[in-house]
Structure formats: C-alpha cells, structure tokens
Amino acid sequence: MAISLLDALYIPFTSALLGVLFLTSISPLEFERYMFHYLTFYTFIFLGRVCVYGFGPGRSFVTAFAQTSLVALSFNVSLFVSIAVYRLFGHRCRKFPGPVLARLTRFYVAYLNAKGYQFYKELGELHERYGDIVRTGKSNVRRYWPREISILDKAAIPAIYGPNTECRKSTWYGQSGNDPNKVSINMTRDTKQYRLRRRAWDRGFSTKALASYQPRVKSKADVLIRQLYGSTGSSVDITKWSMLFAFDIMGEVGFGKDFNSLASGQEHPAIKGIHEHIAVLGVLQTVPWFLNLLGTIPGAAASFSEFFSVCEKELEEKERTWNSEKEPQDIVSWLLKAIKDKDVSASPTRESLTDDSRVVIIAGSDTTANTLANVLFYLAKHPAVQRKLRNLVDTAIPEGYTTWNYEKIKTITYIDDIINETLRLKPPIIQGGSRETPDSGIRIGDTYIPGNVNVSVPYLLIQRDPRWWKHPNDFIPERFGERRTEMGTDDAPFFPFQLGMHACAGKNLAFLSLRTAVSAIVQNFVVDFAPGETGEEFDERFRDTFLMTLLPLQLQFTPRAEVHANIDS
Ligand code: HEM
Numbered sequence: 001m002a003i004s005l006l007d008a009l010y011i012p013f014t015s016a017l018l019g020v021l022f023l024t025s026i027s028p029l030e031f032e033r034y035m036f037h038y039l040t041f042y043t044f045i046f047l048g049r050v051c052v053y054g055f056g057p058g059r060s061f062v063t064a065f066a067q068t069s070l071v072a073l074s075f076n077v078s079l080f081v082s083i084a085v086y087r088l089f090g091h092r093c094r095k096f097p098g099p100v101l102a103r104l105t106r107f108y109v110a111y112l113n114a115k116g117y118q119f120y121k122e123l124g125e126l127h128e129r130y131g132d133i134v135r136t137g138k139s140n141v142r143r144y145w146p147r148e149i150s151i152l153d154k155a156a157i158p159a160i161y162g163p164n165t166e167c168r169k170s171t172w173y174g175q176s177g178n179d180p181n182k183v184s185i186n187m188t189r190d191t192k193q194y195r196l197r198r199r200a201w202d203r204g205f206s207t208k209a210l211a212s213y214q215p216r217v218k219s220k221a222d223v224l225i226r227q228l229y230g231s232t233g234s235s236v237d238i239t240k241w242s243m244l245f246a247f248d249i250m251g252e253v254g255f256g257k258d259f260n261s262l263a264s265g266q267e268h269p270a271i272k273g274i275h276e277h278i279a280v281l282g283v284l285q286t287v288p289w290f291l292n293l294l295g296t297i298p299g300a301a302a303s304f305s306e307f308f309s310v311c312e313k314e315l316e317e318k319e320r321t322w323n324s325e326k327e328p329q330d331i332v333s334w335l336l337k338a339i340k341d342k343d344v345s346a347s348p349t350r351e352s353l354t355d356d357s358r359v360v361i362i363a364g365s366d367t368t369a370n371t372l373a374n375v376l377f378y379l380a381k382h383p384a385v386q387r388k389l390r391n392l393v394d395t396a397i398p399e400g401y402t403t404w405n406y407e408k409i410k411t412i413t414y415i416d417d418i419i420n421e422t423l424r425l426k427p428p429i430i431q432g433g434s435r436e437t438p439d440s441g442i443r444i445g446d447t448y449i450p451g452n453v454n455v456s457v458p459y460l461l462i463q464r465d466p467r468w469w470k471h472p473n474d475f476i477p478e479r480f481g482e483r484r485t486e487m488g489t490d491d492a493p494f495f496p497f498q499l500g501m502h503a504c505a506g507k508n509l510a511f512l513s514l515r516t517a518v519s520a521i522v523q524n525f526v527v528d529f530a531p532g533e534t535g536e537e538f539d540e541r542f543r544d545t546f547l548m549t550l551l552p553l554q555l556q557f558t559p560r561a562e563v564h565a566n567i568d569s
Pocket residue numbers: 185186187198201359360361363364365367368371423427428429432433434496497498501502503504505506507509510
C-alpha cells in the first residue's frame with residue numbers, strides 16, 4: 001500500500017510542528033546531557049512505529065518504513081531549520097560577532113581544530129578580525145547551542161576565573177559523563193562536591209608530601225643525566241626524553257611505581273595512549289556531547305584503551321599493596337586514604353577513583369614534559385641565558401653535581417624566571433578552561449555577557465598580547481625578575497596554571513620537577529641544537545591538541561668537562 005495524498009500532506013505538517021514544539025520544550029534544559037538518551041529513544045520510537053504500523057493483516061512494512069521516514073525527515077528538517085534560525089537571529093549571544101558557521105554549529109570549530117591542529121592561530125585571526133570578544137561556538141549550551149565566546153581582555157580573567165567568580169565549569173567538562181559521582185575531580189562541575197574532593201588532592205600536594213617526593217624526583221633526574229652522558233657525541237630527541245622523565249615521575253609520585261621508562265629509553269605503551277587520547281580531544285573537545293557519545297560506543301575508544309587499562313591495573317595494584325597504616329607516600333595513596341577514612345573528600349565511586357588515577361598521569365606528565373622540552377629549546381637558542389643560569393647554579397653549588405641540593409636550587413630565582421617565561425610563551429594547556437556565566441550574567445568592562453554563556457580566555461594568545469607584554473614574542477626571562485617593573489609584568493595577564501578554586505593542583509610538584517631537571521642539566525652539560533636542527537619547526541609547528549603536542553627536537557648535550565678540555569687544548 002502506497003502513502004496516500006492525505007498522509008503525504010498531513011504527516012509532514014504534524015511532524016514539523018512536533019519538531020518546533022520539541023525544540024521549545026527542551027529549551028530550559030542542558031540538553032546535551034541527555035543526548036545519548038535522546039538518540040536511543042529516537043531510534044526506539046522510529047523502529048517501534050515501523051512495527052506498529054507494519055504489523056498486521058493488510059499492512060506493509062515497506063509502507064510503514066516509508067511513512068516513518070517521512071515523519072522523521074519532516075521532524076528533523078523542522079528541528080534543524082528552527083535551530084538554525086534561532087542561532088542566527090534570536091540567540092542571546094547574537095550581538096557578539098563571529099563567523100556565521102561558528103554561530104550555527106560547534107562542528108565548525110572542530111573543523112578548525114582538525115585543520116593542521118593549530119586552532120590557537122585560527123582563533124588569533126578571528127580575534128584580529130572581530131575584536132576582543134568573538135562568538136566561536138566552541139563548546140556547548142543550555143539554550144540551543146552553540147553559546148561559546150572567546151574573550152581576549154585581561155579584565156575577563158578575574159571575572160571568569162578569579163577567587164570570587166560566580167562562573168561554573170561549563171559543559172566542556174561533561175565530555176566523559178555528567179554524573180559527578182562517576183567522573184574525575186577535573187570533570188566535576190558541581191561546585192560544592194568539587195570543593196570537597198579537592199581537599200583529598202591538596203593533601204597529596206602539601207608541603208610535607210612534596211618534601212617526601214623530592215628525593216624520588218631527584219633520583220629520576222639522575223637517571224636522565226646518566227642517559228644524557230651516554231648520548232655524548234650524538235643528538236637526543238629531547239621531546240621524547242622529557243616525556244620519559246615526566247612520565248616516570250608521575251609513576252613514582254603518583255602511584256609509588258617505577259615505570260622504568262628513563263632507564264629503558266623506551267616509551268611506555270601508555271604514553272602512546274595518552275597522545276592518541278589528547279589528539280582526539282584536541283579536535284572533538286568543542287563538541288563534548290559527541291565525545292561523551294563516542295565513549296559509549298564499544299571499540300570507539302580503542303586507541304586510548306591501553307592508557308586506560310594501565311591506569312586501572314596500577315590502581316588495582318596500589319589497592320592491593322598499599323599499607324593503610326602508614327602515611328601515604330604518593331598521590332593515589334592519599335586518595336585511597338580519604339576513601340578508607342570515609343572522609344567527605346573521598347572519590348565517591350570506583351569509576352570516579354579510576355578517572356582520578358588517569359588525571360594524575362594526564363595532568364602531570366605531558367604538561368611538565370612540554371615545559372621541560374621548551375625550556376631546553378630556549379636555553380639552546382639563547383646561550384647567554386644558559387650561561388647566566390649555569391653561573392648562578394655554580395655559585396650556589398660550587399662543588400658540582402655530587403653536592404646538588406634542592407634547598408640551594410630553590411633560592412636561584414632565575415630558574416623560576418626561565419620556567420615562567422617559557423610558560424608564558426608556550427603554556428602546555430593552550431586554550432583557557434571553559435566556564436559558564438551565572439544566570440544573572442557577568443560584566444567585563446562595559447560589555448554585559450548574558451547568563452548561561454560559555455566563556456573562556458585563551459592562555460597563549462593573551463600571554464603574548466602586545467597591549468600588555470613588551471616584545472611579546474621574545475624570550476626574556478628577566479621580565480619575571482630584575483626587569484619586572486620596567487617591563488610591566490605585574491600588570492600583564494599570566495595564568496598558565498589557571499586561577500581560583502580550579503587552579504592546578506600540581507603546580508608545586510611541576511616546579512619541583514622542572515627546577516630539579518633544569519639545574520641538573522645545566523650543571524652537567526652545555527646544551528646546543530644538534531647539527532642540522534634549527535628549532536624553527538619545533539617552535540612554530542607544535543600542535544594545539546588541548547594539551548600542547550610537540551614535534552621532536554634534536555639537541556646535543558656536551559659534558560662540561562669536555563667543553564673545558566676542548567677550550568684548554
Ligand atoms: C607545567 C606544568 C603544569 C601546568 C602548566 C598545569 C596547568 C594546569 C591548568 C591550566 C589546569 C586547569 C585546567 C582546567 O581549567 O580544567 C590544571 C589542572 C590540574 N592540574 Fe595541572 N599543570 C601542570 C602540572 C601538573 C602536575 C605535575 C600535576 C600533578 C598530578 C597536575 C595536576 C592537575 C590537576 C589534578 C588538575 C585538576 C584540578 C582541578 O580541576 O581541580 N598538574 N593544570
């Protein structure tokens with residue numbers, strides 16, 4: 001039986017009406033939370049209708065399928081047209097300029113991300129074209145997405161991220177699920193629950209805990225130094241070795257486990273998993289509901305399952321071997337202690353604990369590794385800076401590396417100036433965290449941003465903005481030291497570790513690791529580019545994959561004794 005003329009007119013009309021009604025009814029909801037349920041329900045209804053109308057005497061499945069497809073088509077067309085009209089002309093963000101495609105769909109920014117993985121450059125161009133506030137459609141919405149705005153104005157930093165902000169974590173943090181009982185600390189959007197859970201983490205980074213980590217960090221630096229001595233005369237890919245160093249530290253300090261990557265010189269399989277994970281994240285982070293959906297499809301996350309299973313395995317081993325009577329000696333043990341003590345800060349479920357264990361590795365290793373590799377790049381490129389640093393280390397520890405001492409290294413503020421200047425130019429997390437404005441909206445200077453809009457300030461762009469930074473693209477560590485006043489550093493926007501309650505939990509550990517590695521390297525070696533390496537590609541072509549992904553960098557580490565011998569002869 002074919003579709004009658006009446007059906008052919010009636011079905012599209014009622015279905016289209018249904019599409020508009022549906023859109024109106026979901027408008028108060030953060031609908032992407034329910035995307036998975038919606039798609040499942042949609043498929044179920046579709047198949048159910050085919051069965052109901054196709055089953056029975058005189059009925060045909062083909063006709064039922066054709067009718068149902070007409071219903072679905074009319075419903076979808078009406079839904080998408082209404083959404084497009086609303087997004088273009090009725091959205092509360094419509095006064096903010098931005099590319100038309102970004103107003104229509106967040107997949108446009110996913111496309112810009114995928115195009116060479118240099119979204120920060122694309123975003124820089126959008127800001128140049130449209131001004132300090134650009135509608136990017138970058139993440140998600142409560143009322144008909146996309147509602148994303150990128151702000152390149154330093155006044156926005158305290159308003160969005162500062163200690164007194166009323167902004168909350170946006171739907172970006174819903175990419176691994178929206179149930180706060182099942183996700184990591186970093187993905188916890190509920191502010192009350194977040195504050196409680198953060199306490200367990202902060203215990204793992206207390207001054208006392210860091211003092212117990214320090215000798216283990218130094219022992220990893222020793223292995224790195226030994227390996228660099230072994231490389232004498234050949235070039236070393238410092239991107240790889242920095243990752244091995246940072247990954248081993250997170251094994252030691254995170255899980256109390258020796259991952260042995262530095263000693264073996266081999267990438268642990270989990271490292272590949274991390275990089276595949278962040279490459280996917282780099283493109284699809286703009287569409288968190290889609291990432292969330294992908295995670296529910298068996299096999300879709302296969303590329304990074306190795307990393308997930310390593311974390312799961314290490315967590316299980318820790319649970320088996322951990323001595324709960326003793327003071328915790330690593331971050332995961334602090335999290336386990338909170339659970340054992342039934343403390344309010346404990347990860348609420350097994351799933352959330354597992355997700356937390358992944359955060360230990362993801363948040364701690366790539367960030368530190370990138371910074372170390374970039375510091376060494378700048379030292380190779382600026383021999384005068386390297387010499388100045390080495391003289392300071394030699395003055396603090398004249399007897400050489402055998403008497404290396406962290407307390408003395410900590411007093412050399414120039415190391416921190418070099419690390420900060422590196423983090424200004426190359427923040428390992430390139431785009432600022434996405435936050436949702438409170439219902440009442442916020443004011444940034446003279447501009448009112450309505451409520452429930454996702455806002456972010458891009459770290460890399462604002463930390464190189466010539467309005468606040470003199471010679472913004474030049475590497476001048478002294479701007480954080482003796483030239484601070486002259487260069488206006490105190491008034492310039494700098495927040496690579498984020499600010500306020502959601503600021504990086506591991507900042508002090510990062511500084512401990514970086515000060516240790518950088519001082520140990522300059523005390524032992526002179527660092528140069530390897531023959532044929534200019535560093536230009538490394539400097540220019542790093543990938544914007546949420547966490548920065550670096551290209552290999554070939555350096556040469558000449559033992560200082562050898563340099564002296566060459567000069568003397
Ligand atoms: C140079 C090194 C590092 C940089 C630049 C850095 C930067 C950041 C930034 C910008 C955030 C905020 C992310 C957001 O807004 O969602 C963050 C969060 C975090 N970082 Fe770091 N980080 C570094 C090293 C570390 C290390 C070594 C650890 C140790 C495990 C760590 C643990 C964390 C954790 C647990 C969070 C989540 C905090 C939360 O949501 O409460 N980070 N980091």
